[in-house]
Amino acid sequence: MIKNYLKTAWRNLFSNKLYTLLNIAGLTFGITCFLLIGLYVFDELTFDQQHSKAKQIYRVVQHINTKGEASIIGSASHTLAEQSRSSIAEIENTTKIRFIGRDNLVNPQNPVNNQETIAMADERFLQVFDFPLLYGNKDAALKEPNSIVVDEELAKKLFNSTDVLGNTLVFNFLQEPLKITGVLKKLPANSSLRFNLLLSDATIKNEGPVDWLRNDYNVFTVLEEDTDASLVGTKLTKLVLDKIQPELGTSFSFSLQPLSDLHLKSSEIRDGARNSNVDPMPRGSLLYIKIFSFIAFFVLLIGGINYMNLTTARASNRLKEIGVRKVAGAMQGHLIRQFLIESLMLTFISFALAVIVLNLALPAFNTFTSKELSLGFSTDFKIWLYALAFTALTGILAGTYPAFLLARFKPVSLMKGLNLHSNKDVSLRKVLVVFQFTISTVMIFATIILYQQVQFLNQTNLGFDKDLLVVIDVNSGKARSNFEMVKNEMMKIPSVKSVSVSSRVPGEWKTFMNVKIKPRGSSDDHRIAFFVGADKDFTKTFGVHLLDGRTFDTVNDSASVILNETAAKMLGITRADEQLVEIPSAASGGLSYQAISDSNLPFEAKVIGIVKDFHFQSLRDKIEPLVLAYNQNPVQPIDYFTAKISSSDVKGSLSKLKEVMLNNDQQDPFEYNFLDDQIAKFYIEDHRRQTMIIWAALSSVFIACLGLFGLATFSAMQRVKEIGIRKVLGADVLGLAALLSKDFLKLVLIAICIGFPLAWWGANKWLQEYAYHIDVEWWMFAAAGFLAILTALLTTSFQAIKAALSSPVRNLRS
Template sequence: MKYQPPAWIDKWLSRLLAPHLREEVMGDLHERYQRRSQRLGETNARQRYWRDALTYVRWSNIKRKPNPYPTTYLYSPTMLRNYLKIAFRTLTRHKLYTALNVAGLTFGITCFLIIGLYLFDELTFDQQHRNASRIYRVLEHKKTKTDDLTVAAVSYKLAEESKKSIPEVETTARMTSFGRDNLSNPETKNKTHLTINLADENFMKVFDFEVISGEKQTALKEPNSIIIVEEIAKKLFNSTDVVGKTLRFDFTEKPFKITAVIKNHPSNSSFDFESLLSESTFNDDAEFQKSNASDWSSHDYTVYALLKENTHPQAVGTKMNALVAANYKPEVGTTTDYSLQPLTDMRLHSDHIARGSTSVGSGKGSILYIKIFGVVALFVLLIACINYMNLTTARASNRSKEIGVRKANGAFRSHLINQFLFESLLVTLLSFALSIGFVNLFLPSFNAFTEKQLSLGFHSDYRIWLYTIAAVVLTGLISGSYPAFLLSRFSPLALLKSLKLQNKGDLSLRKGLVVFQFTISVVMIIGTIVLFRQIQYVSNKDLGFTKELLLVVDINSGDVRKNAQTIKNEISKIATVKNTSVMSRVPGEWKNIPTVKIRPEGNSDEHKISYLLGVDEDFATTFEVKVVNGRNFMGANDSTSIILNETAANMLNIKEAVGQLVEIPERSMGGSYSLLNSRETFRARVIGIVKDFHFQSLRERIAPMVLAYQNNPVHSIDYFTSRVTGNDIPTTLAKINDALTKIDPAHLLEYHFLDEQLARFYADDHRRETMLIWAALATIFIACLGLFGLATYTAEQRIKEIGVRKVLGASVVNLTALLSKDFLKLVLIANGIAFPLAWWATGLWLQEFAYHITIEWWIFLVAGGSAMFIALLTISYQAIKAALADPVKSLKTE
């Protein structure tokens, strides 16, 4: 319309009038307004418009008629068939738009489902146990003058007395582990090397591990009983039907009777034990019984409490505090506090919890990344919905006459809304069906990549299907809602005269949606670049030693440990071995590296805390660690000598190593501190200082490190580490194995390369990086489809303008630039919003690492430039097509 009446009066009157009179009354008012504007001027017409509107405010115009088409009619089989028929005709008539809509939604739903399956698996860890909601792990929060830690392990007496003294505790279960050993089948001599785990008889009653054979309730009751997982049963017996047969550990002459075989742990279980010995096996061990009888302070047991229904865990934690306080008084300056952690929180909420002596824990998840990928999944799906809206409204003008004819023939707005929503749901369901196929096609590779067992089929958890169906229906409704309410609101007169359908508000909303799409895409591109560069940084950073071609071989028996020097000499004779060192732990250790209390002798200050490695005189040469002050170890005469790293030397205020005496009275293996095995303070001389080297993840700052000689009283040796040439690795391994089996014929060769072990620190980051890359590609692809839709819409709306400009001499380049500049402005706006968001988010993530990259300006330039380039490619096709169109055809088209 040439003249527009006051919008607020129109809105007020349209809400007041009865629906069946609304179009007639509004049409009369608008026609009168147009005539007055031409005759008297728009100002005069506006002054009279509101008085004309008031004349229609009477009861006969306000009264509503009964709805001749009740809701049941709108959704009757006849109407649904009609909706389906019209939807099918519309979708098949506009094949390109249908294909683009289906492609965008299929991409979005596929990404959403794959990420959703991953998140569902993470969020349902340990829920396979029937009483999971009532099972809690007991934590101890211990604070001393030198230490502040939370440990997922407590004492024997707390576990035993809690079920007797605290009414809210139905029962408790406990387990512990002590080292690794060979487990063998005496009949076939088949063997494997695994962790020795003990559990009390309640363990199998509290947890619902699926039993293949044997009696679950009594499996851990009798002494010398053992439970094994099916993988171990097949490895040792080639069968799972082995209940009643016996196994042997090397550490004892006792045979262990197999009382149950359980299924392998699922991928979403925090438990990873391969066998369980009955705790009652050690009932006849006087030392074991004596230690447990007064144990109120150790961190030897991982304890789980099964609470009664409707019990508050905080109240139980308070009573545990009182129970321990009544039976044990800690040292002056030490405070302890007990709390309960839900079983289902163990996976994602254990970042700062030391696990103590337990085999629980197949890796820690992170609730932060769950939130990040949850948001990414929703954004990908939302961008797909926005893409559908843009593409649908882009071709709105093509359907204006169809909608106008239907409204003129009596169709109510509700009919049209239902029609458009039905079309949207139909496209979404088609996309969902395709997505199911793509998800199942990609899942095998995705499972191998993430080390999970995800599936989407008839046997999937019913909750997955409920969430999926709800998400698909919601996607269909969101995608179709804006086009449905937009296209159904216009009057038949405006539609049949092919007047402009959208006002400035509609266009602004669509532009805003494109800005939103590209903002998310640019943020994800920047996040992907930063994540990639950080992973490259931590993978290639100088660690203070040379990590390549270091072969680490485990010491798995006492005989090998006693004869380590002999075996080391034999390994050193191998032509492909350059150097060999004997160590208690290695950098990048997945086991606990012990910490010790240390201070200069005669100093009355509080003890400092330092890590400790037991090494020999060849450590520095093998690892290529530089001694910067003093000297290296020279042999067994240095058994009371230590070497400090630079951080430890600074902590102890030692500038030069000249034989200063230090005292080390206590050690910790990840829990509380206890006296050394010798029960006497280790008095050592500082003979050297080495340059700092990384022995933990780069998420941690280099901590103080003490290098003690291999026969120290803190920690015994556990590894041979050899620097090899890299030539003929199988032969090298075979010769190393020969050197070990000469001393212990039963020894199993267990080895890894150190650089591969260090890479596992960042394995989860590599997975997240790859997932983020694919999600970023999906979002940019879907966003470009939306941009293509908006470019199509604009070209259709400006077809006459383009024709006129072309007749007046505009070139193809001029017209292409004219159509492209508005869209590139949208991408520039998106960049302006995305850059600070991405800078803040990536900076927050990098704080996880003590050593990280700086976020440089060129990352934003690359991300923004890439988005601009991709957007320009997307727009150019439609812009050039419109610029090349014959102006004669466009100008004569009505």
């Protein structure tokens, strides 16, 4: 019987080539989009799940409230990490890692300079996390001082081999050579922790006073099974409160964040252990995961709806076949199974084609998204199970209604050729068409909104000039201490217009310093501001507008500061009249102000200028208070040269700047970025998501149009005699095309009316992610509606015009 079902289904598919092609094309596109987005979403949702104790691993998160200003920091202190392991029974193990900047790493046997991000981890790190070692012992690799573990790619880069155990490496900032005690397999792409080397934490001793509130380590705990994480967080808070009392007006607490939440649920958490130009914890967006999941589901659903609509619309062509089967003894169940098998066969043919298309598209998609997705024999079996299950479900759901519709009629009625379609059946098809175009309209609108927001991010005036600014890393003490001489040499280059040195730059990709500040003698509490050290040419080089006062002048300004508008307003300063302000403490990457101890802190500074607000961070963040201090300040030394160059000879300018730097910094490589390119990296994920949504929108519209084309074709066939009579009576082609198209356009208009409120709600919710964003305007709705109507009109008018141009004599005769 099954063999007969399959043979009949195969014959039926080939006997109706146009509708079979439309169904297969729609389902193939739908399944391809579903699989592609599904692989992306699956990868995002399974971040950090490769560790055997993933469900027991938590990150320690510090909550600090300083005089009403709250902060959540995803890092804690060395002391807390060590003491909690022995003090809290529910903690099975702890480990810690921190990122302390970048330095020149050299293989003494082949001394080629390589700037690498330095990650330091304790001896338990490779016991807690299952990052596999190709060579070495995970229990001992990070135990001894001056030990280093490298990944296979770095090993090949330095030694042209992965078997490098026992070899030595040298970091400039360390006096002792480092022994390679382990070689890591390349880290999986879906790991929140990103590094290519691990320096043993014992290499640099944690000297100085015990500080429970430092936040320079990512601290991870392994809890006993079935332990209440909130209870352990409370115990951590109590452990610290038993040792210290917070400053007046400051409160703190600790909580535990599951490892599985690091990637998607850390948008509000600042990482105090981060101090490099490579983000050690790239973050995803739970909102986009939800959006993409809905898109994948609905695109697949649109393909299934096409099948349902076309099958029910063409049901009358199979009346006699069904009647003969029933007369011959076929039961209703037999017919239902027959039509479901047809549906499943079509769906799995589409699935096979979709897998082929997907594998052709994946290399480009992986390059675009910086992922390593695949769908083959080595793919996680769960992905295949999900894919096959959803495909089968699509086939069953798409075929169920047509199957029950066709199998329910009595054989006598069928053999007489009575009309199969009831008003209920027609209404259902209309509802499904409306549903398809509602989704398509929302997708078109989302594409317009996303495109406009990304354009806004790229074109908004940031309050400074970002073009043709070359930002050069200062990697050595010599270049830092002789910066005036280096600046003078750079200024001798004809194409260099201006040069500035600073500790950070606008659009910074490293961690900013924070300071406490208040007017001297004020009874108000200290407020918190960002801090940047800069020289006298900072405002000129970056084009920052001075509103009041003056910029830095000489070394006598070492105790002077310039405020941005927001900082001036926060401190109640309207004019820069050399008012004195107190800066008692500073912190890097968080708000634990015990983090920096310096003999020059606290210090007093005079306010000599106020600059117009500029965006020194991403447009996702509102402009915060900013203090610009002279480069010779006690908080943070210079870290960059920034050269403003002309556009006439960019390559020549870079070559000459490199020559100047190498003359003053022979050991370190010349590292530079164009500031506008670096700022664009803030929004690279927005560009990726924009492109993905555009393609998903195009796919959904294309699939919906395939269905509409099929229905329009069938409608024209059903009304062929009516068209012939109307033409004989004098109807013109335009009138007939309008007659055949208007019913479908009505459905599209209804879909637009339903889709617009949904689109407006979704767009406003999404734009809340940005502190600065576009407004939803009327023309966006008009454009989306026009595109939806135009698409539907072009789809239906082809068949309508074709039918209207046909010979009325032939139509009436046949």
